């Protein structure tokens with residue numbers, strides 16, 4: 001899927017494929033330096049994180065395993081409430097593992113805040129977070145993110161894993177959704 005396939009649906013491209021890939025290469029280098037001599041258990045949060053997970057993991061030289069969680073937050077409409085339900089739990093025991101949560105976006109921070117404390121209670125040797133995008137203006141709860149790709153404005157973004165009504169996830173870039181698409 002490319003920009004031509006969604007013409008008219010986007011206001012503009014916020015981050016190009018090249019910008020995303022270049023930043024992921026830098027993040028992978030930082031992670032490799034920090035985890036030298038260790039093995040990482042990457043935990044992706046379905047579904048948005050699939051693209052970041054696929055690209056970031058392939059840029060790492062550090063040996064790593066992957067596992068996945070699916071969570072859903074109770075709330076009104078698209079607003080996160082901070083009350084999270086596990087739809088699919090991990091298959092891996094975290095005891096003694098170096099765990100790195102991989103996320104596409106931190107919006108209010110409520111999902112990750114809940115997830116981080118849930119995973120911390122499972123006894124990992126270490127627990128850190130990598131997120132491609134963060135919206136500082138939307139923050140409701142501070143989450144200590146060790147690796148951040150880009151801070152972005154508090155606007156409706158899609159692409160590179162991020163959806164609107166399950167669409168646009170397969171775009172290779174991140175774009176701003178035009179208000180007419182979501183009925184504003």
Ligand code: PRP
Nearest residue numbers: 046047048080105106107108109110111
């Ligand atoms: C998105 C994103 C994070 C969460 C961030 O997931 O992947 O998990 O929202 O929001 P928060 O910081 O306000 O909690 P979403 O619930 O849209 O599901 P998806 O990944 O399946 O698209």
